[in-house]
Amino acid sequence: MRLTENIANQSKINQAKKHYENFTVGSLILEKDMREAITTLYAFARLGDDIADEGNRSKKDRLNAIHYLRIQLKKIKNNQKIIDPYFVILKKIINKYNIKINNLYKLTQAFNEDINHQHYKEFNHLIKYCDKAANPAGELILSLAKKDNKENIRRSNAICTSLALINFAQGIVEDFKKGRIYFPKDEMKKFNLRIKDIEERNFSIHWINYKKFWIQRNYQILKKGLGLGKRVKGKLGIEISMIELAALLLLKRMKKNDCNLFTRPPKISMLDWIFIFFKALVLKPL
Numbered sequence: 001m002r003l004t005e006n007i008a009n010q011s012k013i014n015q016a017k018k019h020y021e022n023f024t025v026g027s028l029i030l031e032k033d034m035r036e037a038i039t040t041l042y043a044f045a046r047l048g049d050d051i052a053d054e055g056n057r058s059k060k061d062r063l064n065a066i067h068y069l070r071i072q073l074k075k076i077k078n079n080q081k082i083i084d085p086y087f088v089i090l091k092k093i094i095n096k097y098n099i100k101i102n103n104l105y106k107l108t109q110a111f112n113e114d115i116n117h118q119h120y121k122e123f124n125h126l127i128k129y130c131d132k133a134a135n136p137a138g139e140l141i142l143s144l145a146k147k148d149n150k151e152n153i154r155r156s157n158a159i160c161t162s163l164a165l166i167n168f169a170q171g172i173v174e175d176f177k178k179g180r181i182y183f184p185k186d187e188m189k190k191f192n193l194r195i196k197d198i199e200e201r202n203f204s205i206h207w208i209n210y211k212k213f214w215i216q217r218n219y220q221i222l223k224k225g226l227g228l229g230k231r232v233k234g235k236l237g238i239e240i241s242m243i244e245l246a247a248l249l250l251l252k253r254m255k256k257n258d259c260n261l262f263t264r265p266p267k268i269s270m271l272d273w274i275f276i277f278f279k280a281l282v283l284k285p286l
Helices: 003-021 025-029 032-053 059-077 085-097 102-115 123-133 135-144 150-170 172-177 185-190 195-200 205-223 235-255 270-283
Strands: none
Touching (some): 032 059, 032 085, 032 102, 032 135, 059 085, 059 102, 102 135, 123 135, 123 150, 135 150, 150 205, 185 205, 205 235, 235 270
């Protein structure tokens, strides 16, 4: 990778770290070492997302950029010398917390899928994508706290998959602009959903009915993971509880009749995060 691109990536990584630190009030209560570890891992995910989303670059260039990330991960795995400043830090985090590097490899597979996006035929195909794009993040965080046992990972996967599905519903229009549609083909056909409606911002009765179906199924997935925050000791448990509460709030807002996912997708404001923070404290005191 050229030096100029390395510098550009470092800028994106710094932006990603800043974004995470502003993401939730809960991130402020974490110990410095834990916060640095999480932001470093979060930066990897954001960097890959940004590369996949760079529509002004050719597909070949973007795939090569993701390949560069995989090369650096391989160097870390084989304990080879690393020059890239970000991956020097990432290597220290991986070694310090004994992180399973396979989870980072899975993220790069998801980045490649985003670049080579194919409209998924069935919901199961979308779930497999979530297993690469979303679930590794939860397992990485659990590994930092040495809480990555089988039951916690199961709950984490449910929460992360649910969050990804919520994100797809929030970002229908933006994803469409990037040439991506995450709603499965068979379900779009079953509910008589037209791609043209997305382009025209026509949130028809068919989309309203599908929204209800999407939310109900998503809630059932999320429910399988609820309570993970209570199982994780310390301040990290507070942050996980906050994420659970935020997911529930977003689903509740999506469910409202006046929620038009094309023009007014629900968001979480800073004021929301403050209320969520105090509610999480009640669920799990510091």
